[in-house]
Amino acid sequence: MRYTLKVRWMETITHDIIIVGAGIAGLRAAIAAAEISNKIDVSILSKVHPIRSHSVCAQGGTAATLREGDSYNLHAWDTVKGSDFLADQNVAEFFVKQAPKEVITLEHWGCPWSRTPDGKINQRPFGGHSFPRACFAADMTGLHEMHTLYGRAVMQENITFYNEWFATSIIIQNNISKGLTAIELKTGEMHALRAKAIIMATGGCERIYAFTTFSHTATGDGMTIAYRAGVPLKDMEFIQFHPTGLVPSGVLITEGARGEGGYLINADGERFMKRYAPEKMELAPRDIIARAETTEIQEGRGLDGPYGPYIALDLRHLGEEKIKERLPLIHDVAIKLGGVNPVEEPIPIKPAAHYSMGGIHANIRTETPASGLYAAGEGACLSIHGANRLGTNSTSDCLVFGFVAGEEAAKYALSKDSRELPQDKILAEERRVFDQVLGSEGDERVSVLRDEMRRIMNDKVWIFRREDELQSALKEIRQLKKRFKSVKIEDEGRSFNTGLVAALQLDFTLDLAEVTIISALARTESRGAHSRLDYPKRDDENWLKHTLAYHTKEGPRLEYIPVTITKWPPSARAY
Amino acid sequence: MVSKKEKVVEFKIRRFDPERNERYLSTYKVPTLMGMTILDALLYIKDNLDGTLTFRHSCRMGQCGSCGILVNGKPILACYTQVLQLGVGVLEIEPLPNLPVIKDLVVDFNSFFEKFVKIKPILIRAEEELRKPTEFVQTPNDLKKYWDESICVKCSLCYGSCPAAIDMEFLGPSSLTTNYRFIVDTRDDGLSERLKTASETIWLCTSCSSCTLSCPKEIDCATVLDNERGLIVEEGILVPRTAKDVLTSALKHHNPVRMSPAKRTEWSSGLEIKELPTTGKTDVLYFVGCLPSYDARNQEIAKSIAQIFRKIDVDFATLGNEEWCCGDHILRLGEKGLFEMLAEHNASLFKKYGFNRIVTISPHCYHTFKNDKPYTDIRLNVQHYTQFISEAFKNGRLRPVKAIKKKVTYHDPCFLGKRSGIYDEPREILKAIPGLELVEMGRSRENSFCCGGGAGRIWTEEATPENRPCVNRAKEALELGVEVIATACPFCVSTLEDAVKVLDAEDKIVVKDISELVKEAL
Incomplete structure (x- = not known):
């Protein structure tokens, strides 16, 4: 069954800023951008309603230096040591200084932080932190942060919500981001949206694994979307196992x-x-x-x-x-x-499987290599967490860099003119989604390929890794990518086609599985969460560097960039 | 720990295809293990049996609120409910009510979420205070005051089960609970604004408790809304005229229906019913209540029960003109002080006179005697009359002999069923009547649909017919093709009878109190 073209590029939706993903980072970014000026037209697009985002599953806390006895230096050091020295230390130092402000801001908006007997925000100990600095709302920290941010965001008049819109691609031309395509799930229509600035805040991809703490919907779409548009993914071999x-x-x-x-x-x-x-x-x-x-x-x-x-x-x-x-x-x-x-x-x-230390390559200002494209939250890699993230640093990261992304994108958008979308790219994306995926006439089931991918990743790209297993996993994932071309989506309807969504997500995750394996194969050392049985030692001489994976037709192409060291040269890591 | 013992469970799923605008039913057989949730089963169906089945899901740990559905009439989160723990072999699954269906089990949440914007889901504080670089102080005890209400995941189960939410204007249990959570938050300065927002529609809530029973986070929304009305009543000016009239009447006449206290016993004139102020003691204190005392239709119920008592020589007496309103509706309307005044009076009589047990006509009197201070300070032996009759049937003192050859359905009064857990006795009575065929409505027992009369709404009702719960309920009974709606509450009798009139169905269906059917059958 072939579909007639339905893209509404004739009536493109226009905003100054589009944020993709409405978890903690996305909502924080939207509020920050909207607060810069009420003239800024901010929109936030999410494949689930914002408060259905995976961020609501964060439990233990949010790290911030608030009390005497703790210090920014100590928090930064803990973070760097926890990262097995792969964190960019300038980013970690900036990050810890911003975290307290975010915790207080949420408090002022109504977040029900647990309290000390004298009424201050309470903090609990957490792994790898040498001071009890995890601010918490019982064990529902993420839920409360999300509902607080959502409450704040809906009260902001210059934020438009596109709830249950599934982003399929971003459009970058001459290294300038111009807009994106998305399916409105309720109607099944594809829309083109243009913006001066786009913030990717789409979260992690642990659904590439079978045994994971992740929500069913956390499939890292934004990482692949950016990757396919030419933006590199960084340090994807580092997956945290909780x-x-x-x-x-x-x-x-x-x-x-x-x-x-x-x-x-x-x-x-x-x-x-x-x-x-x-x-x-x-x-x-x-x-x-x-x-x-x-x-x-x-x-x-x-x-x-x-x-x-x-x-x-x-x-x-x-x-x-x-x-x-x-x-x-x-x-x-x-x-x-x-x-x-x-x-x-x-x-x-x-x-x-619990957290992607890697993600869309971005710098301390959340800028990606593409002009006007920003990334924050778990889907981004700035890099604070290096080879291993400390517990409660992720929600802090989402808040701090969600805020930064919102401000940076707003400043950028205020200084730029509106952009035209290249229609050929929109049409090509429409053909991909509706003809090649939804219209595919094969006999492969999405659920079978998905479960197969997750099994491979669980069996061969898990906590302890070795070359032969990684090679075998790569071969199998590449076979799955071929088989995906003959996928068959049972649901032929347009409205709320969850079969189509599942297929598009599978397509995205297969790329991420491939990048993870390729990056892991190349890194012949053990560092943080990446443990190679065949290379059991950390190798600072050769591997104190970040992996960048670029999309090519033949598969990921790897490049490396140095780690920024400011204060703490790598040393032995014992606890 | 979970086990690997398998059982096949049938899933009957009510579906909707938006492209064909067609409703239909699909049935699937799912091999189920202990530990498997309804969501796991739906995913099993989607992956293995039917890829077109459409539902929402995400966190699979009860935090994101995506997967609310009706299972055998009960609103649940699919991910937070284990299949085998339901203990049944067939599960009927439907989308949540009160929201438009997009496809299969996917409903449109837009109208639900718009209501959160109305209540301002954020601290209301002066701008300059919000700019302060340190946290607002809040003690753990102050946090405790609203913590339970703060963990709402906005799954809409309460909204889906709420009889008042058939009126789109109603903000609904979760929004009003969130509003209250901010009111109680010591950091929030928006009290008057929040009360004003709530006061616009909160009177539609009937205190039926469906919200409390359906909340996956065990938030007691029904009590929250009572408390929220309490704050509005304290403010005074925000109370609508209709509710004010009820409160004024209860204060002046000790009944909510503006009748003279001296006329409370008029219903029994000629019946020579004993009164405690004269006799001083009795076996059964017959607490008649306001509607059966004053309302012509409900007086029939008061008489029926008196006749049943007589039939088996029960030594019973009323409080005569000393009886005051039990205060339940007044308490639910939020006027706690007035409730206490009424309750203190009745309680003092209960202490003064000698009796072995109280039998009430109204589930509302029953419920407040059993649950609310100061009544609970005295050790009262309270029975609803259905319990009394059911007991008399069982021990053979009372026997229905005349046949009533009719198809009858039973409407559970909320304060008898959902709030007091009395579901079986009324049904046992009906089943014992010869010739009577009891047919259940789709929504029954814990999932029963309120008549819309509770929390004073019987007197404050201003909604259009399609937004009245009683009309909705009477339609359900009509569609079932029964001749009689039996119930066991004066308020249900009044609202449902009114609904039958509104629907112009008086020739098709009648509303009867169970006591009336029993009397007929004796």
Whole structure:
């Protein structure tokens, strides 16, 4: 079935700024841009309603230096050490100085931060932070930040929302970003939108894995959209595995559970972290704990369950009152989805894909190499988190650089004239979406290819990696990319075609899986979350550099750029 | 921990194809494991059985609010409900009500979210204070006052189950709860503005408690709205005239219907019913309530129950003209002080006279005696009359012998069902009547649809017919093809009878109180 062309490029939608993605970074950017001037016409486009975004799943907290005893220097150092020295230190230093302001701003807008007895914002310890600097709203930090930002954004008259619009491409010509194409899900129509500035705030891509803490919708679309438009993806080999994904679903059990004093226990009843990080124990950085758990399981010390071996997260000694006050969501989720009451039993967990340290290459001002295109949040790589992100630095990152992106894009937009969209690019995109994907007459099922990709990534591009497995994974992913060309979408309707959305997302994620593998293959060292069994040591001499992956017809082409070091030369990383 | 034992569950899904403008039903069989959620099952169907099935989903941990649907009439989050825990082999799945359907289980949330903009979902504070570089102080105790209300994920389950939300003007339980969350927030300075916004439509809420029962985050929206009305009543000027009349009457006449207190016992003239002020003690204190005392239609119910008592020689007595309004509607309307005055009076009589138990006609009297201070300070043995009759049927003291050969449906009064958990006794009574065929409406028991009379709305009603819950409900009964709507609440009788008149269906269907049917059958 072929579709007649439906693009409405004759009546292009125009805004000064279009933000793609309405999670914490996107909403923060929209508000920041709109506040610069009420003359700025801001729009925010998201494939889900803003408060359905994955940011609502953030639980444990938001890192910010607020109190005596802590310092910007200490927060920056923790971040850099946590990153295994791959963070750009100038960015980390800027980041920690901006974080407190964002926490206070949210507070002023109504965020119900948990409080100290004297009424100040409370903070809890978190892995790899040497001061309790995680501001939290019980264990629903992301939910509250999102609802606060959403509440603020809807009150701003110069922000237009395009809810449930699925972006399919951005248009860059002569290295200048001009606009984008998107499908309005309700009608199924494709629209062309032009803007002086575009901010990509589309989040991470951990749905390339089978076992993940991620929302079903978190497929990293924006990364591929930028990549295909010629913008490089940076450090994509660095995927964070969270130590406590609930078995069997992978739903996140916050690190805050350990921040509040929870234990990780193996089948022998042992707090095994004493053998891996004797000082920090359960509050070592995530890469170290995820590896420790995997080693415990591989060496036969996992507990037995119907879904395979697992590790126990024991909160019982915290007592019912503390669990219900500090970790109410975890309490509820463990009962409803894990079938265990954490007051009475340990929670079954194992490592789950959780965060993309990599993303769209952007600098300290969130500028990408394309003029007028900005990136913020998990989908961007600035790079603060380097090879391993510390818990609670991600929501801070989204707030700080969402704000920066909004301001930078607004200043840029105010100084530029409006742009014309090249119609050939819009027509080409329409043909891709409606003829090649929706109109495809093959017999491959999206769900089969998707599950296959996730299995490959889980089996061969997981916590411990080695060349032969990565090569084999690359081969298989490339086969899937070929098979995708013969995909068949059962749903032939236009309105709310979730089959089409799933196919487009799969297409995007296959590119990201490929970039992840290629980047991981090339990096012949172990650093942070990237652990090569065949190259077990960090190699600063050859690999103290960022990977940039450029899209070519033949697949990703890699380049490297240096890491910015300001104060802290790389040193041994022990906890 | 989850197990791997498998069971096949049938999913019957009500669907809508927007291109063909066609509603239809699809049925799927899903092999289900312990631990599998409804969302997992829907995804299984989409991946393996039918790629065209359309629904929303995202976080799969109850935080994003995307996947609200109706399962066997109950609004739930698909991701937060395990299939096997429902304990049934067939699941009927529908999109959430009160919102237009886009496709299959996907509804259009626009009108729902527009309501959040109206209540200003952000702190209201002076600009210069918002520029301060340090946080506003708020103690953990102050935070606790609104925390429970702050965790709303805006999934719209409450809105979908709300009888008042059939009126598009109504802001709905979650928006009004969010409004209240800011009112209670010590950092917010928008009290008068927020009360004004709420006061425009909050009177449409009937306190039926559907919102509270459906909330996946266990927020007690129904009580929140009672409290919010309480604040509006304190402000005074924002209370609409109709509600003011009810409150004034309750203050002056001790009943909400502007009748003379001296006429409270007129319904029983000639019946020689004992009154406690004269006798001092009795076995059963028959608490008649305001509508059965004063309203001609409902007086029939008061008489029926008295006759049933007589039939089995119950030693019963009323409070005579000393009975005052129980205060339930007054409390729900937000006038706590007036409620306390009425309740203190009744409570003092309960202490003064000797009796073994109270039997009420109205579920509202029953509910407030059981749940609200100061009534709960006295140890009262309270029964709704359906409990009393059901008991008498069971122990053989009372036996329905005359056949009533009619198709009857039962409408659950909210304060009897949803709020008090009494679902079975009324049905047992109806089933015991010879010849009577009991047919259930689609929305029944916990998922019953309110008549629209609670929280004083019976007296403040100004909505157009299509926006009145009673009309909506009577239509449902009519479509079922029954001859009688049986219920067990004076307010339900009044609203539903009015609805039957509005629908011009008096020749097709009648509204009866269960006590009237029992009396007929004796």
